Amino acid sequence: MSVISKRIMARVLEQIKEDDLELREFYQLRVTSLVEGTDMTVESAYTFAKQALYELARVQWEFEDVETKEWYLRPLLDGTKERRVGIKDGTITIILNPQLAPYFVNIAGQYSTYKLEGYLGLHSWYSMRFFEILSSFRVSGWWEVSLEKYREVMDCGPELDKYGQIKKDKAGKVKMKLANASDLIAKTVLGAQKELQTTPYAFDYHPVYEQERVGRGRRKIVGLRFDLQQKQLTAVPPSWLTDKDAGPVIANLRSFKVTDKNIALYLKTMTLAGARKLLYEWRIKENSQQKIDDKTKYCNAVFVRAAKVLIEERKELALADKRIAQQALFPGLTT
Known part of the structure; x- marks a missing residue:
């Protein structure tokens, strides 16, 4: 795949969440999202996006059974639906082949991880x-x-x-x-x-x-x-467990079946205060008529999702600060 095709697929894959059981009917992204971090203009992005869609339409997944030697192809995109793969009003629509759902759902969350x-x-x-x-x-x-x-x-x-x-x-x-x-x-x-x-x-x-x-x-x-x-970092450091503030929070997260890997990856992002807030909400839920049926699935999904929201918010703040700094240095500059 070309660089632009990879950008499009990355934007699609980040929309497949860890708790998804199947693919959505379609995925969408703005053409302007391909411009971020590049020297492309919005106008040229449209041209590159069209070329990338041609390329993605030709992509085939190849399967071969090692034992039986059965071999077959499946296209990446599904062009049989009433809703169409293409660009309209600055929005790119991608429809993934539902026959590939097990493979895409299996990697769900990796792009956002x-x-x-x-x-x-x-x-x-x-x-x-x-x-x-x-x-x-x-x-x-x-x-x-x-x-x-x-x-x-x-x-x-x-x-x-x-x-x-x-x-x-x-x-x-x-x-x-x-x-x-x-x-x-x-x-x-x-x-x-x-x-x-x-x-x-x-x-x-x-x-x-x-x-x-x-x-x-x-x-x-x-x-x-x-x-x-x-x-x-995929394991909780021993120093966290012995810390008088972090230790009890980690113990409580574990009691709600949050995995050590997710704690290691996202606790710093969540902060102890943010984790305590989630734990408080979960306890209230547990003491109500709407108890958590599957703590492993529910609590991990909520914990990770909350951390990722914070990450995105901090990115936006960082970009805003950068724009303010640029405008202060170059008063006539518009973004």
């Missing part, structure tokens, strides 16, 4: 691809991959002709995109490393060399290792 911080401001396709991949390794904090697999996930495998067939040179050798490993690293890794430096997925990397050198010269690069500079 890492909150798209920095993602929509990335300009390079490789940077966006790194962002997507490294988000899956936030817990371990590192990703090590063979050079062959790296080429595959970065779309740097064999060159293809217009019929989708692999190109070969006169000697019958397969032509590879960025065939030289040094060029591959320079073109795909270094730029992405620079762009991701201010996101949660800033990383360091080093090549993985073959164990034994074959012939003369340097050892061959056979893989790459990427280490995240910020490992995601």
Whole structure:
């Protein structure tokens, strides 16, 4: 997918919530939301959005059963509904293929979990691809991959002709995109490393060399290792549990089945005061005729949703402060 197609899908995926059981009939986003963090104008965004919709309409998901070898395709978008995929009054409408619902619902909340911080401001396709991949390794904090697999996930495998067939040179050798490993690293890794430096997925990397050198010269690069500079907090730190203020709040959140992972991820955002407010509301609910049937599902969803609302509100305040500062420096500037 192109960068703009990725932006559109990111805006769609962030609307799929952790407690969703099925896809919505349709998803919508403003064309202007594609402009944020870029040098695009609103006018050019319309043109790029149309091109991206053409591209998304051609996207196919490929399935193959390893044992039975059954193989089939399913399109990403559903163009059979009365409501149409397209653009109207500055709003893009996307209808996802309902046959893909189990896969999209399964990743529900992941795009909002890492909150798209920095993602929509990335300009390079490789940077966006790194962002997507490294988000899956936030817990371990590192990703090590063979050079062959790296080429595959970065779309740097064999060159293809217009019929989708692999190109070969006169000697019958397969032509590879960025065939030289040094060029591959320079073109795909270094730029992405620079762009991701201010996101949660800033990383360091080093090549993985073959164990034994074959012939003369340097050892061959056979893989790459990427280490995240910020490992995601997914367990409650012991210092929080022993804190005289935080400890009791965490104990009470646990009694309402809020997971340690969600506590670790969002308690700082919620603040202790905000968490106490939620706990108070839940106790009132428990003592009424509208008891919480499923604490695990309900309380986790409410806790995470409340934290994400605060995150978005703080982003808006930060943007407003930035605009005020810009106007103070440049009185004639309009935004």
